[in-house]
Amino acid sequence: MLRIKNLESGYGRLKVLKKVTMHIGAGEIVTIIGANGAGKTSLLRTVSGLIRVRSGEILFDMRDVGNLPPEKIVFRGCSLVPEGRQLFGPMTVRENILLGAYPRFRKKDGDGVRDDIERIYAIFPRLRERERQLAGTLSGGEQQMLAIARALMARPKLIMMDEPSMGLAPLVIKDIFSIITRLREEGNTVLLVEQNAKAALAIADRGYVLETGRIIMEGTAEDLLSNRDVQRAYLGRDLDAEEKM
Amino acid sequence: MLRSGACARSACSRSLHEERTKDLEFFFQYLVAGITYGTIYAIVAIGFNIIYNATGIINFAQGEFVMLGGMTAVTLHRFMPLPAAILGAVVLTTIVGAIIEIAFIRWLRRPSVLRMIVITIALSILIRETALHIWGESVRSLPYFTGSSMTSFQWGGVYVSPQILWVIGIGVFVVAALGAFFNLTMLGRQMRACSANRDAARLCGINAGNMVTLSFMISAAIGALGGCIICPITYVQYDSGTPLAIKGFTVAILGGLGNSTAAVGAGMILGILESFSIWVLPAAYKEVIAISILLLILFVRPSGIFGSAEAARLKDF
Numbered sequence: 001m002l003r004i005k006n007l008e009s010g011y012g013r014l015k016v017l018k019k020v021t022m023h024i025g026a027g028e029i030v031t032i033i034g035a036n037g038a039g040k041t042s043l044l045r046t047v048s049g050l051i052r053v054r055s056g057e058i059l060f061d062m063r064d065v066g067n068l069p070p071e072k073i074v075f076r077g078c079s080l081v082p083e084g085r086q087l088f089g090p091m092t093v094r095e096n097i098l099l100g101a102y103p104r105f106r107k108k109d110g111d112g113v114r115d116d117i118e119r120i121y122a123i124f125p126r127l128r129e130r131e132r133q134l135a136g137t138l139s140g141g142e143q144q145m146l147a148i149a150r151a152l153m154a155r156p157k158l159i160m161m162d163e164p165s166m167g168l169a170p171l172v173i174k175d176i177f178s179i180i181t182r183l184r185e186e187g188n189t190v191l192l193v194e195q196n197a198k199a200a201l202a203i204a205d206r207g208y209v210l211e212t213g214r215i216i217m218e219g220t221a222e223d224l225l226s227n228r229d230v231q232r233a234y235l236g237r238d239l240d241a242e243e244k245m
Numbered sequence: 246m247l248r249s250g251a252c253a254r255s256a257c258s259r260s261l262h263e264e265r266t267k268d269l270e271f272f273f274q275y276l277v278a279g280i281t282y283g284t285i286y287a288i289v290a291i292g293f294n295i296i297y298n299a300t301g302i303i304n305f306a307q308g309e310f311v312m313l314g315g316m317t318a319v320t321l322h323r324f325m326p327l328p329a330a331i332l333g334a335v336v337l338t339t340i341v342g343a344i345i346e347i348a349f350i351r352w353l354r355r356p357s358v359l360r361m362i363v364i365t366i367a368l369s370i371l372i373r374e375t376a377l378h379i380w381g382e383s384v385r386s387l388p389y390f391t392g393s394s395m396t397s398f399q400w401g402g403v404y405v406s407p408q409i410l411w412v413i414g415i416g417v418f419v420v421a422a423l424g425a426f427f428n429l430t431m432l433g434r435q436m437r438a439c440s441a442n443r444d445a446a447r448l449c450g451i452n453a454g455n456m457v458t459l460s461f462m463i464s465a466a467i468g469a470l471g472g473c474i475i476c477p478i479t480y481v482q483y484d485s486g487t488p489l490a491i492k493g494f495t496v497a498i499l500g501g502l503g504n505s506t507a508a509v510g511a512g513m514i515l516g517i518l519e520s521f522s523i524w525v526l527p528a529a530y531k532e533v534i535a536i537s538i539l540l541l542i543l544f545v546r547p548s549g550i551f552g553s554a555e556a557a558r559l560k561d562f
Contacts (some may be wrong), residue, residue: 050444074450086445088438098431099438103450105431154450 001026001189002047002078002158006056009046015054016042018213024158029180029190031221033197033234034210040193041083043210044162047191048080049073061157075103079156083163085147089136093127093146096135100150113153120149123179141172148179152188159183160191165199177203197234201225209234270402275520281409281478283516284416288471289493290500290508291423292464298440298503299460302361306345306369307468308490309376313338314469315481316376319385327390331473335466341372342465346458369486376483387476394477412474419467420509436460440503488532495539501549510551 002024010016016039024030034040045051047058049070058066065073070080088096097120101113121128124145130138135146144164151159161180165173173196180190181203194200201207201221209217209230217230224230231237289307296304318334325333349364356364389396392407399405427433438446439456447453472481479485496515500507519534542549 048448050447070444070447071450071452074448080448082445082448086442086448088441088445090441091434091437095434095437099434099446099449099451102431102435106450150449 001061002191003059004047004056005059007043007046007058008054008056009042009051010054011042011051016213017046019056020210020213020215022208022215022218024189024191026157026189027184027187028206029184029192029204031192031194031197031200031204031207032210033194033200033207033224033230035234036195037212038210039213040210041162042213044080044082044160044191044193047073047160048078050080074154074156075106077155077157079151079154079159081147081151081159081161081164083166085143087135087138087143087146087150089134091135092132093135093138094131096146096150097127097153100153103154112155116153116155120152123182124149140168141175144168144172144176145179148176152183156188158189158191160193162193163195164192165194165196173199197230198225266402271524273401273403275524276517277403277405277409279517279520280513281412281516282519283513284412285471285475285489285512286492286496286515287509287512288416288419288467289489290496290512291420291505292468292471293493293497294503294505294508295423295460295464295467297497299436299457300350300361302356302358303365303494303502304461304464305362305365305490305494306372307464307493308486308488309369309372310338310342310465310468310486311472311475311489312376312481312483312486313341313372313465314472315387315476315485316380316385316472316483317469318473318476319387319481320380322387327388330387331470334473335469338469338472339462339466342461343458345465346461350457350461351454369490373484373486380483382483384480384482385476386480387473389477390474406478408474408477412478415470415474419470420505423463423467423505432459491539492535495535495542498539498547499542499549501551504549504551507549507551511549 004020004022007020008015008017020039020043022030022032032040032043042051046053049065049068049072053066056066057064060073060076060078063076065076065078068076088099091099094117097117098113101116104110104113104116126142127146127149130142135143138146148159148161148164164176164180168176177199180192184190192200192204201224204221207219207221207224208215209224217224217227219227225235289311292307292310293303296302296307314334317337318330321330321333324330345368349368350361353360389406389408390411394406397404397406398410427437435446435451436456436459438449438451439453443453446456492515496508496511499515500509500511515535515538518538519531522531522534
């Protein structure tokens with residue numbers, strides 16, 4: 001579905017991503033783990049068009065989307081749930097959801113949107129309760145749910161999530177991750193970027209490890225979970241030390 | 246009045262009574278005038294706010310839209326009936342607004358505030374000088390929409406010109422229509438989304454650049470409409486945009502930048518204050534009121550009387 005080859009990008013003179021190559025198949029949950037500043041967010045921002053591609057290519061559904069602006073990429077079926085939610089704070093919950101469905105209105109699918117709003121409210125009952133509230137007044141967990149709901153309203157083929165667990169209470173994180181699993185069961189493809197590597201690998205099919213802008217490791221989620229280096233660097237366990245004890 | 250014993254007690258009290266009703270009539274007369282000007286100031290301020298919300302910049306050429314609207318309507322009125330002339334003026338000014346955005350604003354990437362100020366001030370000078378070339382220095386005016394400068398309603402001793410009712414009526418209509426547009430239509434919501442969070446709006450598939458163009462067009466349109474409705478009362482000249490821009494800017498700041506509902510309230514405050522100032526101060530000081538308020542607000546409460554200080558801190562200026 002998504003195929004990235006030797007992708008490089010950055011801000012100004014600073015090159016953040018260096019020769020990143022990866023792919024995501026339909027129906028998968030793929031996770032990218034890595035420390036702060038590894039380039040995870042930059043990768044998602046580049047794929048969604050917010051940062052320009054320096055070199056390399058991004059193929060989405062076999063077509064190059066590397067130089068499209070973000071508003072065009074959404075129309076191709078690739079949505080981003082940005083880091084830090086980025087809701088329309090002074091607008092109501094319902095308005096946020098409606099705006100997420102903007103590409104569908106453009107494609108004259110207004111009826112489908114109405115059904116989808118019901119579907120979204122079934123997944124996130126809290127949003128129905130808060131329909132008329134301003135998005136900026138929601139709790140952190142509710143805001144994250146709304147951000148996911150807004151992205152889903154475009155009916156993307158691929159939904160990319162940037163740190164959905166950031167700043168949330170452990171119970172809420174559990175909710176969000178069970179929702180992501182549920183999205184996969186409903187046939188969605190998810191690219192999940194997380195610092196919470198353990199939780200991300202627990203629900204993912206495959207994973208990539210990003211370090212200082214390079215992919216240094218890739219494999220199935222189980223392989224990565226049991227890898228010594230990954231455990232030491234990202235899961236907070238040192239197997240070598242444990243064996244010595 | 247104190248003509249000692251010569252004045253009979255009853256006569257004295259009658260003249261006092263007459264003076265009181267006269268004062269009351271004056272009071273309402275000034276109030277009506279204040280509301281009329283306040284409406285125009287509010288319309289100009291809303292024009293500032295729409296562009297400010299979409300781009301974060303102050304369009305100092307806003308007053309020129311008002312002048313262009315009035316001038317174009319006067320010229321068109323020679324060839325066509327008044328409603329068509331006003332419609333034509335609004336459409337033409339809207340096109341000018343779009344051209345300005347596409348030619349001077351759109352291609353700038355992340356311009357600094359100072360650069361935008363210089364550009365919009367230059368644009369206002371450019372438009373003013375072009376207007377001077379086209380129309381000369383003469384003062385022009387549209388006829389009253391209904392009746393003439395002589396006809397007026399009388400409400401309990403207060404004379405109200407029919408044009409004042411047109412100004413207030415159209416002002417109310419503009420505010421209500423904009424409210425409906427921004428809150429109930431998908432296009433209006435897209436514009437609000439862009440001003441709330443531009444990147445997030447683009448991630449929803451909204452073309453943010455087009456929304457900015459649209460904001461310039463709407464501002465130009467309501468500015469031009471304001472110019473047309475006030476033109477029969479205040480007349481229009483190539484340079485009549487600048488003082489209106491200053492008043493509109495004062496009102497926008499007074500209400501809190503970006504807040505159009507507050508701009509209506511602030512417009513009324515400035516209009517009425519100005520109008521009553523004639524009562525106590527020489528008429529020449531009328532213009533001083535707006536500037537004094539502007540300075541006072543900028544010193545004391547830059548977020549505006551209706552704005553929150555917290556929101557103001559997040560703004561560029």
